[in-house]
Amino acid sequence: MSKNTLLIKGGTIVTADLTQKADILVQDGIIKEIGKNLENPGKAEVVDASGQYVMPGGIDPHTHMELPFMGTVASEDFFSGTTAGAAGGTTMIIDFVIPSPKTSIISAYHQWREWAKKSATDYSFHVAITWWSDEVHRDMAELVQKHGVNSFKHFMAYKGAIMCDDEVLVNSFTRARELGAIATVHAENGELVAHLQKQIYDMGITGPEGHPMSRPPGVEGEAAERAIRIADVLNVPLYIVHNSAIQSLNAIQRARADGQRVFGEVLAGHLLINDSVYKSPDFEYAAAHVMSPPFRGEEHQKALWKGLQSGTLHTTATDHCCFCAPQKAAGRDDFRKIPNGTGGIEDRMGVLWHHGVNSGKLTMNEFVAVTSTNAAKIFNIYPRKGAITVGADADIIVWDAKKTRTISAKTHHQKVDFNIFEGMEVRGANTVTISQGKIVYKDGDVRTVKGVGRYIDRPAFTSHHDALKIKREVEKPVGVKRTGKKKVA
């Protein structure tokens, strides 16, 4: 029997589509057997899951570990960030390679691969297209065919930095379709943001309260609709990240009802934090919440939960992009200079279980779908990831639905001096986190090892694009047959 054998006994397995009382035998990082009352095949380490749930480890499809951004570098690195994720029940991240415009996307990819080598759990990368040229056109093929990249990100915001105009969107979306990749977007109209930021600053509003004022929901709605329309014309599947507003939700709902292949992501923060945070007189507190799109009013939060319940939104993420108070202070006199980003990777699973499952909004199976399985399916790594089935990677969490905890920066593992969920009491937490068949967290004891995380290849799609091909054939315009004969009146 291999030394790396684990037997998870007595638990109730909960996946996106099945709840069953059964044991799991794990060997060499893979799920080997699932069944009732499995015997210990030798001296396997036994994980007692009795009275608890056993679920696929969380997949966070949107993080930015040690991201160089707005003149500084995000404080969370790939080791500390994946460790914090493991402590909270997340066993894989999909992070972002964000090349500076006019630089090689291949060199940027290799740079991020270097940074990510310190990861403690598995990871993959979306690659952002921030400019266009024949070189980018060529290099996108190398990334898909040689480096397991099947998703390309487009920031429609951040004018003067990484913002894509329509020319880049159209070229890159077209190329993504050719390569069997999915296009993803940060949907905010960067021109409108820049215009409003200047208008608000010139009115003398320089504090963090200016941030949400410069990014009203319509700024997001316009960009979401535009990206959806471009993707429809170009026949490419689209994934909209961090939907925060009713307007982008409506855009996705309309497109999906029309049969368009559009997927939506929502952040745990946007579901639970509202825009009152920006009204605080305490600069540090308000600035700590500056991220884009901004946290919004309760009506948007209610709509986002309904979007998750109704299948308009498919995945939950955190956009974990941390900056500490001294970094945020860069914008003390000008909110436009506050580095955008907040954390959450350690708390996503707990806050979504508490506010989603305990509240009755989501079943346990739906919880697994939106925290793990859907992301695995959309980004084409299912059932290796996001599943509990024989042959899948043994990324597994044991979940105690009765365990309560109070979230705080004083106790979290995240390398940031603030927690947007500070003081929130949640019921439901992982007691054990297993990554690649090894226990990386148990009852408060973090056991992650720097550098054992693996880069996960994500193959080009066939399913999404095949469906799109059928769609295009069905819709091919029916040409009028020119017979040359004049119609007899």
Ligand code: URQ
């Ligand atoms: O826009 C993003 O997703 C990155 C730059 C993180 N920052 C943020 O405010 N969301």
Ligand code: ZN
């Ligand atoms: Zn973004």
Ligand code: ZN
């Ligand atoms: Zn992001």
